[in-house]
Amino acid sequence: MKGVAILKKKWFVHVCVLLLVVVLAACSSSNNGTSENTPNASNSSNQGGTPSESSTTDEQIELRMTWWGGQERHDRTLEVIEMYEAKNPNVKIVAEYSGFDGYFDKLTTQFAAGNAPDIIQYGGNLNDFVARGVVLPLDEYVGGALDLSKHDQSMIDAATMDGKLYGVTLGSNGWGVLVNKTAFEQAGVPLPSPEWTWEEFEQAAIQITENVEGMYGTADFEEDGFGIFLAQRGKVVHENGKLGFNDQDVKDWFQMWDGFRNSGAAVIPEIQAAATQTPEQSLIVKGDVAMQLIASNQYGAYSNATEDQFALYLPPNNSDTGENGASLRPSQFLSGYAETEHPEEVAKFLAFFTNDLDATAVLGNDRGAPVNSEVRENLISNASEIDEVIFSYIQTVSQTSDAPYVPNLPGYNETQALFKRAAEKIAFGEASVEDATNEYWTEVQKVMEKYEQ
Amino acid sequence: MQMAKRRNRAAGNHAWIAYLFLLPWLIGFFGLVLGPMISSLYLSFTQYNLLQPPQWTGWSNYEGLLQDSNFRDAVQVTLTYVFISVPTQLIAALLVALLLNRGLRGLGIYRTVYYIPSLLGGSVAIALLWKNLFGMNGIVNDFLSFFGVEGRGWVTHPDYALYTLIILATWQFGASMVIFLAGLKQIPQELYEAAAVDGAGKFRQLRMISLPLLTPVIFFNLVIELIKTMQSFTSSYIVSEGTGGPINSTLFYTLYLYQRGFSYFEMGYASAMAWLLVLGLGAMTAVLFLTSRYWVHYEDGGKL
Numbered sequence: 001m002k003g004v005a006i007l008k009k010k011w012f013v014h015v016c017v018l019l020l021v022v023v024l025a026a027c028s029s030s031n032n033g034t035s036e037n038t039p040n041a042s043n044s045s046n047q048g049g050t051p052s053e054s055s056t057t058d059e060q061i062e063l064r065m066t067w068w069g070g071q072e073r074h075d076r077t078l079e080v081i082e083m084y085e086a087k088n089p090n091v092k093i094v095a096e097y098s099g100f101d102g103y104f105d106k107l108t109t110q111f112a113a114g115n116a117p118d119i120i121q122y123g124g125n126l127n128d129f130v131a132r133g134v135v136l137p138l139d140e141y142v143g144g145a146l147d148l149s150k151h152d153q154s155m156i157d158a159a160t161m162d163g164k165l166y167g168v169t170l171g172s173n174g175w176g177v178l179v180n181k182t183a184f185e186q187a188g189v190p191l192p193s194p195e196w197t198w199e200e201f202e203q204a205a206i207q208i209t210e211n212v213e214g215m216y217g218t219a220d221f222e223e224d225g226f227g228i229f230l231a232q233r234g235k236v237v238h239e240n241g242k243l244g245f246n247d248q249d250v251k252d253w254f255q256m257w258d259g260f261r262n263s264g265a266a267v268i269p270e271i272q273a274a275a276t277q278t279p280e281q282s283l284i285v286k287g288d289v290a291m292q293l294i295a296s297n298q299y300g301a302y303s304n305a306t307e308d309q310f311a312l313y314l315p316p317n318n319s320d321t322g323e324n325g326a327s328l329r330p331s332q333f334l335s336g337y338a339e340t341e342h343p344e345e346v347a348k349f350l351a352f353f354t355n356d357l358d359a360t361a362v363l364g365n366d367r368g369a370p371v372n373s374e375v376r377e378n379l380i381s382n383a384s385e386i387d388e389v390i391f392s393y394i395q396t397v398s399q400t401s402d403a404p405y406v407p408n409l410p411g412y413n414e415t416q417a418l419f420k421r422a423a424e425k426i427a428f429g430e431a432s433v434e435d436a437t438n439e440y441w442t443e444v445q446k447v448m449e450k451y452e453q
Numbered sequence: 454m455q456m457a458k459r460r461n462r463a464a465g466n467h468a469w470i471a472y473l474f475l476l477p478w479l480i481g482f483f484g485l486v487l488g489p490m491i492s493s494l495y496l497s498f499t500q501y502n503l504l505q506p507p508q509w510t511g512w513s514n515y516e517g518l519l520q521d522s523n524f525r526d527a528v529q530v531t532l533t534y535v536f537i538s539v540p541t542q543l544i545a546a547l548l549v550a551l552l553l554n555r556g557l558r559g560l561g562i563y564r565t566v567y568y569i570p571s572l573l574g575g576s577v578a579i580a581l582l583w584k585n586l587f588g589m590n591g592i593v594n595d596f597l598s599f600f601g602v603e604g605r606g607w608v609t610h611p612d613y614a615l616y617t618l619i620i621l622a623t624w625q626f627g628a629s630m631v632i633f634l635a636g637l638k639q640i641p642q643e644l645y646e647a648a649a650v651d652g653a654g655k656f657r658q659l660r661m662i663s664l665p666l667l668t669p670v671i672f673f674n675l676v677i678e679l680i681k682t683m684q685s686f687t688s689s690y691i692v693s694e695g696t697g698g699p700i701n702s703t704l705f706y707t708l709y710l711y712q713r714g715f716s717y718f719e720m721g722y723a724s725a726m727a728w729l730l731v732l733g734l735g736a737m738t739a740v741l742f743l744t745s746r747y748w749v750h751y752e753d754g755g756k757l
Contacts, residue, residue, distance in 0.1 A: 101694060101695060104716070105695075105711075105715040105716060108504075108718065111503060112503035112504065112720075132502060132505060133504065133505065134504050269609075269610075269699070270605060270606030270609045270610045273606065273610070273698060274588060274609045288589075411717065413712075414716070417716075420698065421700055421701065424698060424700045428610070428699065428700060430611065430700060
C-alpha cells in the first residue's frame, strides 16, 4: 500500500514536471522561430528589389502593421493588405487597428516593451517619436525599394526631420469648416459666402442658434482653430523649438470664442465637452451644431454618417489681413519601427501603399489627397461626388492661402490638454479669459522647456 | 522518535509538492507584482520616457508633485469620490441585504439581480451606457423634462460630472451586499428570539444585535471598498475620453497617473505617483485598523 502511494505521488510529480518542461519549451521555441528568420531577412536586402522579385524567394516574412481610424478606413486598409499579400506570397501582414482613443498610449507601451509593430501610422506627432529614436530612417531605400519620384516635394519635406526621411506622407489635407447645408436650408438661413470673415461666421451661427430648435451655430474650433487663427496673423505655432505666438494671441482667441458663446453663436460648454474625434459621434453629425472644424480628408466619413448635406468652407478670414490661414498639411504618415527586423520589406510596403495604382484606388481619399501626382490624377479621373469636393477644396486652399505647414507642438498630448482645460475654464465661467490665458501661457512654456532638453 | 522523523520527511515532500503547485502563483507574484514594484520604486527616482534609458534624478519627481496643480486636483477629486461613494455604496448594500434577509421567496433571483451591476459595473460598456444615459440628450434628461425640469449635461458639466460617477459607483453595491447577506445569515437566530421575548422591537434588534455582530463584516467591506475605490479608473477614463475633464472634475488619481506615464511619456513621475498612492492607501488602511478596536466586535473577543 505504502509503496503504491509513494509511486503514485512520484508519478504525479513527474507528470507535473514534465508538463511544466513542455510548456516552458513551447514558449521558448516560438521565440526561436522568429529569431531564426532574422539573419536571412537582413541578408536578402537587394537594393531596388521589386515586390515580384522578392516573391520568388520562399522565405516567410511576417510584418505587423498598426493604424487608427473608423470602420471605412479599416475596410480599405485591410483590402490593400490582402492585395499586397497576394502579390507577395512570402509576406504576411498582421493588422492591428483601432480607433484613435488610446492608440498612441498603446503604441508607447509597445515601444517601451520593445515589441512595437513594424509599420506604424503617425499623425502630426511624428516629431515626438522621431525625437525618441524609435522611427526607422528610410533614406537608404529611397530610389530603390521606395520610389518617391512622383511624391510632392512639400510632403516629402513634411516627413523629413534633421535631414532624414522618417516616413511616407499618406495624404495632404487642410482644415476646413464643415457646414450643414440642410440645417441652413431648413432654418431659412442663407448659406454664407465662401469668402467669409469671422464676423460673418458669427452672424450665420447666431441665426442657426435662434432658428433651429436644439441646434447651435458652431462647435468650438479648439486648438486646431487657434493654429489657423495664428496663420491669419502671419504667425506660426512654433518654429525651431520656440513658440511662435505670445500670450496676447492666446487671449484674443479665447476672447473671440467667449464672445461667440455670449452672442449665442457657439455651442454651450456642456455640449462642447461631449465632442469626440469620431465622425459618427461628432456634434455636427448628432445635430448639436451646424458648423464644425474638420480635416478635409474626413469629409467623406462625416458625410456618410448622416443624411444631411454638407459643404466644406474655407476658415473665416481675418478681416484685417484678409488671410484665411488654411494650409495644406500632411494628414498622416506611414513609418517603420526603428528596431524592425525587415526594414527593406517595410520600405517596399510603404512604396506599395502610396504608389500602386490599384492599392491607392482602394484607399482613395480617406487619408487625404494622395501625395503621388500620378495616383492623384488617377483618382481625380475616377472621382466620386465626395472625392470631388475634397479635391476641389485642396485646390482652393493651395490657391487662396500661402500659410506654411507647421507640425504639432512638441509634447502634443500635454499641450493639447492644457489648451482644452484653459478653454473649458473660461467656457464654464471658472476663470476669466485673462487668468486662464496666463495659466496656459506659464504651463505651455514649461512643457516647451521639458522637450528642449 | 523515528516516527516523528519520518513524518517530518513526509512533510518535507509535501512542502515540495505544495511549492510546485504554488509555482504559477509564485511566478506571477515575483514576475508581475514584486518585480514591477521594485523597478517602479527605482523608476520613481528617475526621468524615464519609456523609449530611452532612465536617468537618475533623485527626489525631483516627488518635488515636482508638490507643485503640480493637476496632482492636487487629482487628489481632491479622488478623495471626494472615495469619501462619498464608499459610504453610500456600503449603506445601500447593507439596506438591501437587510431587506433580502427577511426570508423572501426567490431570494436567489434577487441576490443575482443586485449582484449583476458589480460584475458589469467596471466594464467599458457600462461606462459608455452611463455616458449616454446622463448625456445632454440622454434618457435621464428626457425623464426630467417630463416633470418640466430642464436637464443638464450630467457628465459634461464640471459641477456634476463627478457625482454622476459616484452614482455609478454606488449602483455597484452588489459585491458588498452579498458579503453582508452572508454575515447576517451567520447571526444566531436565538439572539433575536431572546430579544423578542424581552420585548425588543425590530429596530432595536437591528441596533443592538444585527449591527454590532455585523461590525467585522462592515469593517472588511470598508477596507476592501476603500482600496478598490481609491484605484478607480475605467469610469472616468471612458466617460471623459481619457481627459479627466471637464476641467479636471473627474481626474481620478490613477487616470492622472496614466496620463503622465503613457500620454506624456513621464514614467518616472507616474511611478512616484504610484508609490505615493501605495503609501496613502497604506496609511488610510492602518488608520482604519487602529480605529477598529473601538467599534468592531468579534464574537471571540478579537483574540487570535
